[in-house]
Amino acid sequence: MSRRIANLAFAAALGLTVTVGLSGAAQAGPSTVCGNNVTEPPEECDDGNTVSGDGCSGISCLPEVCGDGTTNPDPAPGPAEECDDSNTVGGDGCDATCQLECGNGTIEGAETCDDSGESATCDDDCTAVACGDDNVNEAAGETCEPPSVGSCDAECHTTTGPQEKGQQGCINGINSNGAGVLKAQDKDISGCVKSVAGGKTPALADCLETDLKGKVAKAAAKTTSTNAKKCADDGLPTFAYTTPTTVNDANKDASLDSFKTVFGDPATIVTKAVNKEGAACQAEVLKRQQKVQQTWAAEANKAKKAALKGGATNGTELATAIDTAVAASAKITKAENGVNSGIAKKCPDPTVDLLVDCGDVTTGNALALCVIAEAKREACLALELSDALALACPGDA
Numbered sequence: 249m250s251r252r253i254a255n256l257a258f259a260a261a262l263g264l265t266v267t268v269g270l271s272g273a274a275q276a277g278p279s280t281v282c283g284n285n286v287t288e289p290p291e292e293c294d295d296g297n298t299v300s301g302d303g304c305s306g307i308s309c310l311p312e313v314c315g316d317g318t319t320n321p322d323p324a325p326g327p328a329e330e331c332d333d334s335n336t337v338g339g340d341g342c343d344a345t346c347q348l349e350c351g352n353g354t355i356e357g358a359e360t361c362d363d364s365g366e367s368a369t370c371d372d373d374c375t376a377v378a379c380g381d382d383n384v385n386e387a388a389g390e391t392c393e394p395p396s397v398g399s400c401d402a403e404c405h406t407t408t409g410p411q412e413k414g415q416q417g418c419i420n421g422i423n424s425n426g427a428g429v430l431k432a433q434d435k436d437i438s439g440c441v442k443s444v445a446g447g448k449t450p451a452l453a454d455c456l457e458t459d460l461k462g463k464v465a466k467a468a469a470k471t472t473s474t475n476a477k478k479c480a481d482d483g484l485p486t487f488a489y490t491t492p493t494t495v496n497d498a499n500k501d502a503s504l505d506s507f508k509t510v511f512g513d514p515a516t517i518v519t520k521a522v523n524k525e526g527a528a529c530q531a532e533v534l535k536r537q538q539k540v541q542q543t544w545a546a547e548a549n550k551a552k553k554a555a556l557k558g559g560a561t562n563g564t565e566l567a568t569a570i571d572t573a574v575a576a577s578a579k580i581t582k583a584e585n586g587v588n589s590g591i592a593k594k595c596p597d598p599t600v601d602l603l604v605d606c607g608d609v610t611t612g613n614a615l616a617l618c619v620i621a622e623a624k625r626e627a628c629l630a631l632e633l634s635d636a637l638a639l640a641c642p643g644d645a
Contacts (some may be wrong), residue, residue, distance in 0.1 A: 272423040282309040314346035350374035379404035418479035425471035432467035433503035488635040502630035512605035532594040537589040541625035543583040
């Protein structure tokens with residue numbers, strides 16, 4: 249190594265700024281200029297501009313590529329590199345985007361702790377243990393998250409015991425309102441389909457999910473009102489309870505999702521003027537699908553009310569009672585039989601493939617089976633989400 253190069257390296261190692269004169273001798277001088285097209289230590293590149301995002305930072309004149317071995321504080325467009333170990337392989341302390349990895353036993357970057365995994369004081373995401381952080385830390389004794397929802401207390405411990413009378417009233421009221429939201433959304437869909445089939449509305453998209461009469465919103469407001477009136481006096485329920493928003497959204501989605509599954513997304517609704525028989529078939533399918541869905545919701549809520557009154561102590565007991573009741577419900581069976589008979593009368597096999605989707609069914613019998621399964625599944629999922637329960641919904645593995 250020449251003496252000139254050695255002097256430059258030594259100065260750079262000491263953090264000194266040097267300039268190179270015409271004679272080539274190293275001299276103390278002004279700071280290096282990033283963007284002058286001259287790579288001057290500690291620069292590792294200089295492309296003659298101060299623009300970042302072109303491979304060479306316009307601020308630090310350091311390479312901008314993760315994996316190049318240089319920890320760049322200002323790469324564009326991503327966040328500042330926290331590390332750069334000359335590769336883009338994760339699991340070695342520095343991940344594929346040049347951010348420090350949690351779990352290497354060293355507190356780095358934004359980490360507040362790192363115990364190489366979950367511990368009694370540190371979560372597996374390298375943050376301190378805190379009930380309510382959506383991270384169940386079993387090493388710290390947590391068994392659930394978050395607090396005050398479902399069967400989880402403020403210390404993130406699963407609770408058991410019968411609900412008090414007021415708590416039962418809260419749950420039953422919220423569930424009744426949820427069923428009301430489901431029914432209102434069903435009616436809104438039916439009205440939209442009827443309007444399109446009758447030629448009053450040009451396309452389904454003009455009325456679907458618009459709540460033109462405001463009845464869905466009105467039903468949802470009742471859930472919020474019930475929560476405010478009935479869900480505080482005896483303390484929030486320790487299980488089978490979430491939030492009014494969760495209940496409303498789950499039931500609206502159940503109605504819309506089952507419609508889209510049966511009829512397609514986007515669905516094609518035929519008009520009576522063009523295809524009277526086809527319009528009659530679609531109307532019958534929708535009516536029967538909604539009947540099964542609403543009947544399932546009503547029977548499940550009835551079973552839950554009875555189980556709560558009978559002293560159910562946790563969500564598992566409640567879910568078992570609901571599953572048992574809906575499986576044996578004569579009313580649900582009657583609604584299912586209505587699907588079979590209605591479709592048999594209004595939907596001849598040759599027309600099925602053109603009028604519905606439902607898993608690309610092509611016969612009335614297959615359509616009936618699909619409609620029943622989908623209606624019950626969405627109603628079940630709505631209750632499962634509304635009350636944070638684990639139900640045996642149709643289609644579950």
